[in-house]
Amino acid sequence: MGGYENGDSPAAVAGEDGVILGVDGGTTNTVCVCLPAAMPPPESPAAVPVLARAVSGSSNRNSVGESAALETLEQVMTQALAMANTDRSAVRAVCLAVSGVNHPSDQQRMLEWIRDLFPGNAKFYVENDSVAALASGTMGKLHGCVLIAGTGSIAYGVTEDGKVARAAGAGPVLGDWGSGYGIAAQALTAVIKAHDGRGPQTSLTQDILKKLELSSPDEIIGWTYADPSWARIAALVPVVVSSAEDGDEVANKILHDSVQELADTVIAVVRRLRLCGEADEKDKFPLVLVGGVLEGNKKWDISGEVIKCISKVFPGTNPIWPEVEPAIGAALLAWSHHRKGLKLENGS
Known part of the structure; x- marks a missing residue:
């Protein structure tokens, strides 16, 4: 379960x-x-x-x-x-x-x-x-906002009178960059850039090669396009998190950028629906958090960082982890x- x-x-x-x-x-x-x-x-x-x-x-x-x-x-x-x-x-x-x-x-x-x-x-x-x-x-009550960050990502909100809004959820080609696919795709890109001299060296190279049982970054290209299914790519997220926890700057930047993307996605929905209130934007509203990307990690608490970013804008954010x-x-x-x-x- x-x-x-x-x-x-x-x-x-x-x-x-x-x-x-x-x-x-x-x-x-x-x-x-x-x-x-x-x-x-x-x-x-x-x-x-x-x-x-x-x-x-x-x-x-x-x-x-x-x-x-x-x-x-x-x-x-x-x-x-x-x-x-x-x-x-x-x-x-x-x-x-x-x-x-x-x-x-x-x-x-x-x-x-x-x-x-x-x-x-x-x-x-x-x-x-x-x-x-x-x-x-x-x-079962439809009110508040939900953030899903799994293979894909989306924020969806509903007001008490039934108005709805969403942000992201358009798939990886159209920019679900806070998603598992988005995180992993950026990591794979970083490895290729490091290999051909367009980007900084990163421990993601060895970590991903080890995970995929490959011997050279050149082989990543073939691995990626042999089966570019979204879930297969997104399965590399734990490798990115582990590299970030070990101090890799490139991996940390990917996660920090992804946190901001996810926070911006929620902020857009909450603001459009005025879930935070009309005046000072401090009203309480439920924010449901779902998806593998938001699950707790040893050091890199992605969901916690997302909540911090959102709460700076909307202090009334009430995070809920479903039971x-x-x-x-x-x-x-x-x-x-x-x-x-x-x-x-x-x-x-």
């Missing part, structure tokens, strides 16, 4: 009222959780009764292509239902929160696709994965929509 408490409950069963599916589709992997549709409102993260959890590969269509992305999504949902000893006919609502869903046309295509998968009157919701990440920190994973956030959103629908049907 990557450090998340998912509230797995062996006693939880699907029951006659059906199930809810929440999917967090990322550039590195895709997670689907299954919850009972009739569960009561959870009083705490540990109280979420997870029936099943399945994991598969990337479902970001911009990274792996639309066909492969949809295949992964179908596979992970099918697996979760099988693990919960139920089937598609029991599904009451699904929230697909998928990276690479950036436009209403993306949502519409995915909605048309998923409607063909499930019979009956199930309800479907398609969002960017940042929405599920925010919900994972607020237990449940984004897939549960997606499931809670689907469950909330389902529950509201039942209340409307019952006239309450």
Whole structure:
């Protein structure tokens, strides 16, 4: 579970009222959780009764292509239902929160696709994965800002009256430089520059060569283009952090620049939505932090440095590290929509 408490409950069963599916589709992997549709409102993260959890590969269509992305999504949902000893006919609502869903046309295509998968009157919701990440920190309430820094990066915010804004999240070509891909790509570039005399010498050279089991910087070019998938490149982030912790100036500059990029991404969203207040910009707002880049390191605390930068501008920043994973956030959103629908049907 990557450090998340998912509230797995062996006693939880699907029951006659059906199930809810929440999917967090990322550039590195895709997670689907299954919850009972009739569960009561959870009083705490540990109280979420997870029936099943399945994991598969990337479902970001911009990274792996639309066909492969949809295949992964179908596979992970099918697996979760099988693990919960139920089937598609029991599904009451699904929230697909998928990276690479950036436009209403993306949502519409995915909605048309998923409607063909499930019979009956199930309800479907398609969002960017940042929405599920925010919900994972607020237990299903969409208010505040979330910063995701994993293979890619994005900041997404929602006001209490439903206004939304986002920054970054456009992929590595268009500048997600605080992301895992961005950090690792800069490190690889620094090694090549050091090798051909365009940049300073750096311990990243030997550290990356050792990690990749290569003998010369020249071989990095072939390694990179043999499979330039985003997640494969981003997997080098721990090497960059380790080099920085050992005092390498080039690695430290890469991380400092990335911290500022991530902070600027959040600042842009918060300011556009006035989450910090209208006057002195000191109002409190939740900032949910998600993604491998933001996980704690021995010395180089990337998330801590990002929070410091943001708090200098917005003193009311309230950082939240979710106790449940984004897939549960997606499931809670689907469950909330389902529950509201039942209340409307019952006239309450």
